[in-house]
Amino acid sequence: MSKILSDAGMDLLFRDARTHNAWQDKEVSDVLLEAIYDLAKLGPTSANCSPMRVVYVRSPEAKARLKPTLDAGNVEKTMAAPVTAIIGHDQEFFQHLPRLFPHAADARSWFAGKPAHIETTAFRNGSLQGAYFILSARALGLDCGPMSGFDNEAVDREFFPSGTVRSNFLCNLGHGDPKGLFPRSPRFDFDDVCTIL
Amino acid sequence: MSKILSDAGMDLLFRDARTHNAWQDKEVSDVLLEAIYDLAKLGPTSANCSPMRVVYVRSPEAKARLKPTLDAGNVEKTMAAPVTAIIGHDQEFFQHLPRLFPHAADARSWFAGKPAHIETTAFRNGSLQGAYFILSARALGLDCGPMSGFDNEAVDREFFPSGTVRSNFLCNLGHGDPKGLFPRSPRFDFDDVCTIL
Numbered sequence: 001m002s003k004i005l006s007d008a009g010m011d012l013l014f015r016d017a018r019t020h021n022a023w024q025d026k027e028v029s030d031v032l033l034e035a036i037y038d039l040a041k042l043g044p045t046s047a048n049c050s051p052m053r054v055v056y057v058r059s060p061e062a063k064a065r066l067k068p069t070l071d072a073g074n075v076e077k078t079m080a081a082p083v084t085a086i087i088g089h090d091q092e093f094f095q096h097l098p099r100l101f102p103h104a105a106d107a108r109s110w111f112a113g114k115p116a117h118i119e120t121t122a123f124r125n126g127s128l129q130g131a132y133f134i135l136s137a138r139a140l141g142l143d144c145g146p147m148s149g150f151d152n153e154a155v156d157r158e159f160f161p162s163g164t165v166r167s168n169f170l171c172n173l174g175h176g177d178p179k180g181l182f183p184r185s186p187r188f189d190f191d192d193v194c195t196i197l
Numbered sequence: 198m199s200k201i202l203s204d205a206g207m208d209l210l211f212r213d214a215r216t217h218n219a220w221q222d223k224e225v226s227d228v229l230l231e232a233i234y235d236l237a238k239l240g241p242t243s244a245n246c247s248p249m250r251v252v253y254v255r256s257p258e259a260k261a262r263l264k265p266t267l268d269a270g271n272v273e274k275t276m277a278a279p280v281t282a283i284i285g286h287d288q289e290f291f292q293h294l295p296r297l298f299p300h301a302a303d304a305r306s307w308f309a310g311k312p313a314h315i316e317t318t319a320f321r322n323g324s325l326q327g328a329y330f331i332l333s334a335r336a337l338g339l340d341c342g343p344m345s346g347f348d349n350e351a352v353d354r355e356f357f358p359s360g361t362v363r364s365n366f367l368c369n370l371g372h373g374d375p376k377g378l379f380p381r382s383p384r385f386d387f388d389d390v391c392t393i394l
Contacts, residue, residue: 005336009206014239014333034387041384042211043328046345046366048382054391062394101382124324124345124365131240131328136211139202148243148321159394168321169243185245185298187238190231193287194251197259197356 013138020143020172021077022180028058028082028142028173036136036173043132045125047107048100051093052129055086055159065158071149074170077180081145081172086155087133088165089126091118126168137173145172210335217340217369218274219377225255225279225339225370233333233370240329242322244304245297248290249326252283252356262355268346271367274377278342278369283352284330285362286323288315323365334370342369 005013033056041050057066063079066086070078078084094111101107111118134144148169155167202210230253238247254263260276263283267275275281291308298304308315331341345366352364 003205003209004338005206005209006203008200009202010236010336012200012202013210013336014236014329017239019241030393033391033393037387037391039207039211042214044216044331044341044343046343048384050385050390052390056391056393059394096385099383100385103379103382121345123320127321127324128328128331131325132211132332134241134325135329135332139207139210141201144241146241146243148318182300185300186296187245188247188293188297190234193247193249194230194234194253196227196230196253197256 013135017138018176018181018184020145020176020180021182022177023077023080023082023172024175024177026082026175032140032142033083035140036133036142039136039139040129040132043129045128046121047097047104047110049093049097049121049125050100050129051089051122051126052133053088053090053160053165054133055088057084057086058082066155069151069154069158074147074149077145078170078172082174083172085133085171085173086159086167087126087130087169087171088156088160088167089122090165091122092164093122094118122166123168130168130171134171137171142173143176145176146170147172210332214335215373215378215381217342217373217377218379219374220274220277220279220369221372221374223279223372229337229339230280232337233330233339236333236336237326237329240326242325243318244294244301244307246290246294246318246322247297247326248286248319248323249330250285250287250357250362251330252285254281254283255279263352266348266351266355271344271346274342275367275369279371280369282330282368282370283356283364284323284327284366284368285353285357285364286319287362288319289361290319291315319363320365327365327368331368334368339370340373342373343367344369
């Protein structure tokens with residue numbers, strides 16, 4: 001017999017989970033930040049390419065470096081969040097395929113010298129992993145505040161000095177204050193965006 | 198007190214879940230296909246832009262149209278899968294923002310006439326929604342077989358005739374046959390790809 005997720009689990013990950021804008025003054029431990037990744041890393045990526053790279057911005061010094069890269073509307077909540085995760089993807093991900101996809105000896109050659117294929121693969125799979133990251137954080141009892149409103153190139157320069165990683169989105173993490181929630185916005189109905197052929 | 202996901206839930210969505218390559222001969226109902234979307238739609242996207250579009254390929258006729266677009270290694274398992282979902286994203290997503298993000302009267306203007314911003318936003322958020330889709334299917338007791346190996350332009354012509362939707366990835370759905378599983382490939386350790394600042 002098939003198992004399905006409990007109602008409580010569906011509530012925690014999807015139905016009751018909301019994008020938070022205000023934060024309780026509660027720290028998030030290193031162990032919890034590690035546990036988010038340890039769950040999220042198990043989600044599927046093509047050829048197990050795993051391009052996501054994460055910088056957790058937590059100290060006041062690191063927050064101060066992030067602040068000038070943020071859109072005005074994202075400054076206050078991001079400075080108040082216990083942690084802000086920078087989700088990026090490494091354009092050199094394919095160099096690691098001999099380790100990550102060991103049964104295909106030539107996997108690196110599927111990408112080497114093909115910049116458009118590299119970029120698409122890194123962005124697609126880094127974004128999939130970013131979503132696994134959000135749901136893993138919720139699974140571990142944290143609230144998330146993901147956002148796209150920041151200067152990507154400035155973040156890349158400041159936090160990914162290797163030059164091979166592109167920032168994708170930011171995700172505030174902590175225990176949200178429900179007083180800062182907006183009403184949930186409407187979603188498309190099934191028939192608006194799905195077809196069965 | 199914070200709630201966290203049960204061990205059984207973490208197993209179902211992440212730890213025991215695997216990418217399946219062989220399928221049991223069990224149908225997947227319309228109700229279940231609708232339920233996947235109804236859960237996945239709740240995951241966050243920037244400005245609630247919700248660009249994902251889904252075509253469920255289930256009938257023999259629709260499978261026959263999909264077959265010539267597949268990479269050789271993906272044909273047999275995809276033809277055998279009870280359903281194959283085509284996950285795409287609509288480049289015209291921003292036309293719907295007055296409905297989806299009603300409190301920002303000018304949201305459409307954030308994108309109109311900005312093709313690079315449109316494309317990046319559609320691809321990022323469509324991929325996030327694709328990951329919510331995979332985990333929602335697992336939450337409902339289905340196994341997934343996501344894959345990138347197909348001719349995107351041919352799929353777009355065949356299944357998204359409006360011309361505004363780009364295919365992102367395919368996801369076989371059903372009840373997997375564990376005999377078709379490969380051993381799980383290794384993942385990066387936390388310290389390989391994550392930093393706490």
